[in-house]
Amino acid sequence: MRGVYALLAAALMACALPALSSDDIPDAPQDYAWGAALDLPEPASWYRVDLPIEVYTGSTHPDLRDVRVFNHDGERVPFTLETQQTPVAEPAPIPLRIFPLDTSPVETASEGQSVVRLHSANGVDIRIEGETAKTVGQSYLLALPETMPENFTLAQLKLVWNEPVKNWQGKVSLFFSSNMRDWELLQQDAPVMALSSGNDRLKLDQITVNQSMSSDGVRYLLMVFDSPQLPVTITQVNATLGSVATPREQVQMAAEAQRISATEAQYQWRQPQPLSALSVTLDGEGVLPVEIALRSAANDPWQPLTKTVLWQLNGQSSAALPVSGQLVQAVRITTLDARLPAALPQVNGSRDRQTVLFNAQGKGPFMLTWGNRAAEPAAVTIDQLIPQALRKQIDMTAIPQVQVMARETLGGEMRLTATSPAERQGMWQTVLVWGVLVLGVAALAWMALRIWREAKPR
Structure with missing residues (x-):
C-alpha cells in the first residue's frame, strides 16, 4: 500500500513541475518547414528582405x-x-454640379x-454623333469644381436618387x-440598380x-443612361478621389474555390x-448580385460582410471590398x-506586405526560414535592432535589399503541426493526471475488495 501512495505522490509532484521554456532549446533551421538562401549584394551590418508570397501562404501564424x-x-x-503600408487619409466626397438634359434627335441630310x-x-447644348448617339437615353451633365487638383485620380462616382420605385436597374x-464639344468615352455600360426581394435590399x-x-483636360463629365426615361431622378452625384497603392504595399493571395451548390x-x-x-x-463579362460572408477559422460561424453586385463589363470590374485587417x-x-456561372468568380485577399530587417551576425550565407507551428515570437523591436541614436546617423533607406533565392525543404510539412515544449509538457501532464486518477480508482477498488474479504464470514 505504501508503494501505491508513493507512486501517487511522485505523479502529483511531476504534474507540479514547471513547463519547459522554449528558450531552453535553441532554434535550428531544421525546426522550420522551408527556407530560402539570401543573396547579399554587398557587405553591410543590416539587410532588408521583402518576404516572398511563399512565406505568407506557408506560415503557420497570421502574424508571421x-x-x-x-x-x-x-x-x-x-x-x-x-x-510596408502608407497611411492614406479617407478622401472626402466632392459634390458635382448636376444638370439634367433633355434628349432630342436631329434630322440630318446624310442617310x-x-x-x-x-x-x-x-442653355447648355451638347451634340452627340455617330454610333454612340443611337443608344443615348436619359442624360446628365456633371461639372467638376474649379478647385480640383492639377492631377488627380477619379476613383468613383456615387449617385443619389429619390426612391419611389423598389426595383429598377x-x-x-x-x-x-x-x-x-469634344467628348471621349470614359466607361461604358456600368450597372446601376436598386433591387428588393422579401426583406433583402x-x-x-x-x-x-x-x-x-x-x-485642364477634364472639366465636364457626361452621364448617359441606356433608357430614355428612368423610373427615378438622379438628384446628386459625388466624386471620390483616390490614390493607387504601390505593388510593394500589398500582397495578393488567391483563395481556393469550391462549388457548394448552384447558388x-x-x-x-x-x-x-x-x-x-x-x-x-x-x-x-456579366452582372451577379450576391451576399458575401466571412469566417476567421474553419469551425467559426459565418459573419455577413455585405450584399453587393459583382460585375465585369468593358474591361472594368466592381471595386474591392474593405475588410479592415480582420482574420x-x-x-x-x-x-x-x-x-x-459555370466558371466560379475568383477571390483574392490583400494583406499588408512585410519586410524583415536583420543584423548580419556571424558568417554567411544567411537563410530565411518559415513554417513552424511550435515557434514563439522572436522578432525584436526596431529600437533593439538599431538604437534610435544610431538611426539618426545612418540612412535607413540605404540599407541593402536582399534577393531571396528559390525555396528549399528543411523540416518539411511535419513542422506545420509541431507542438512547442510547453504544449508537450501540458499534454504529458494531462496524460499523467488521468493516469493518477485511474490508478487512484484502482487503489480504492483494491482496498474495498480487501476490506470486503476480511469482513466476509468464514
Whole structure:
C-alpha cells in the first residue's frame, strides 16, 4: 500500500513541475518547414528582405511569428518585422454640379447618320454623333469644381436618387470633355440598380472609375443612361478621389474555390490571413448580385460582410471590398435570385506586405526560414535592432535589399503541426493526471475488495 501512495505522490509532484521554456532549446533551421538562401549584394551590418508570397501562404501564424533568419552556423540572428503600408487619409466626397438634359434627335441630310442633341433649361447644348448617339437615353451633365487638383485620380462616382420605385436597374456610360464639344468615352455600360426581394435590399449606386486625369483636360463629365426615361431622378452625384497603392504595399493571395451548390461557393486559405481588402472578380463579362460572408477559422460561424453586385463589363470590374485587417480563413458567396456561372468568380485577399530587417551576425550565407507551428515570437523591436541614436546617423533607406533565392525543404510539412515544449509538457501532464486518477480508482477498488474479504464470514 505504501508503494501505491508513493507512486501517487511522485505523479502529483511531476504534474507540479514547471513547463519547459522554449528558450531552453535553441532554434535550428531544421525546426522550420522551408527556407530560402539570401543573396547579399554587398557587405553591410543590416539587410532588408521583402518576404516572398511563399512565406505568407506557408506560415503557420497570421502574424508571421515563425519567420526566422539563420547564419551559416545555424544560429538565429536578430531581426525585426516591418509592415510596408502608407497611411492614406479617407478622401472626402466632392459634390458635382448636376444638370439634367433633355434628349432630342436631329434630322440630318446624310442617310444613316445618327445625331442627338442634349440640352438643358439653362442653355447648355451638347451634340452627340455617330454610333454612340443611337443608344443615348436619359442624360446628365456633371461639372467638376474649379478647385480640383492639377492631377488627380477619379476613383468613383456615387449617385443619389429619390426612391419611389423598389426595383429598377439600368446601365450608364460616362464621357469626359474639357470644352463640352469634344467628348471621349470614359466607361461604358456600368450597372446601376436598386433591387428588393422579401426583406433583402440591394443597391448599386457607385460607378467605379479609377482613372488618372488632369484638371485642364477634364472639366465636364457626361452621364448617359441606356433608357430614355428612368423610373427615378438622379438628384446628386459625388466624386471620390483616390490614390493607387504601390505593388510593394500589398500582397495578393488567391483563395481556393469550391462549388457548394448552384447558388453557393466557398473559398478558403490554408491558414487564416489578416486581410485589408477582398477582391471578387467574375471570369467573364456579366452582372451577379450576391451576399458575401466571412469566417476567421474553419469551425467559426459565418459573419455577413455585405450584399453587393459583382460585375465585369468593358474591361472594368466592381471595386474591392474593405475588410479592415480582420482574420479571414474562408469566404462564402451566395447569389441573390441568380445562379453561379459555370466558371466560379475568383477571390483574392490583400494583406499588408512585410519586410524583415536583420543584423548580419556571424558568417554567411544567411537563410530565411518559415513554417513552424511550435515557434514563439522572436522578432525584436526596431529600437533593439538599431538604437534610435544610431538611426539618426545612418540612412535607413540605404540599407541593402536582399534577393531571396528559390525555396528549399528543411523540416518539411511535419513542422506545420509541431507542438512547442510547453504544449508537450501540458499534454504529458494531462496524460499523467488521468493516469493518477485511474490508478487512484484502482487503489480504492483494491482496498474495498480487501476490506470486503476480511469482513466476509468464514
